[in-house]
Amino acid sequence: MSNSRNPVRPATRAPESVKTLLGRISQLTRMPVAQRRQAQHDWREWLKNRLPEGLEAHITGVVERDANLTVFAESAAWSARLRFAIAELDTEIRSQSAAIENVQVKVLPRR
Numbered sequence: 297m298s299n300s301r302n303p304v305r306p307a308t309r310a311p312e313s314v315k316t317l318l319g320r321i322s323q324l325t326r327m328p329v330a331q332r333r334q335a336q337h338d339w340r341e342w343l344k345n346r347l348p349e350g351l352e353a354h355i356t357g358v359v360e361r362d363a364n365l366t367v368f369a370e371s372a373a374w375s376a377r378l379r380f381a382i383a384e385l386d387t388e389i390r391s392q393s394a395a396i397e398n399v400q401v402k403v404l405p406r407r
Contacts, residue, residue: 335360336357336358336359336360339358339360339365340352340355340358342392343355343358343367343382343385346385346388347378347381347382347385348381351374351377351378351381354369354370354371354374354377354378355367355368355369355370355378356368356369356370356404356405356406357404360393360395360396363395363396363397363398364396364397364398364399364400365389365393365396365398365399365400366399366400366401366402367382367399367400367401367402368401368402368403368404369401369402369403369404370403370404370405370406371403371405372403375401375402375403378401379401382399382401386399
């Protein structure tokens with residue numbers, strides 16, 4: 297039988313400092329911003345040289361993180377076309393970077 301006067305309360309954690317939180321984020325990213333930007337540029341160039349002509353122009357971004365390569369397209373229609381084209385490059389992508397385990401295409405409209 298439980299005591300309704302003394303309900304069990306979950307343990308609360310003390311708030312963490314901003315410095316601690318930012319330190320944790322930088323540990324997760326493992327790569328400086330300049331290096332990430334260069335990697336994104338390199339992947340865009342790599343894709344530009346291998347995708348059918350004109351398709352690369354509809355890519356709004358490329359991000360490599362946590363064994364995933366994510367290619368962003370400007371619309372759902374271009375995302376579908378990119379998904380098929382990139383699927384044909386899957387073996388080449390993985391040979392380009394052994395760290396890549398998953399390749400995905402998502403929609404990210406231009407601003």
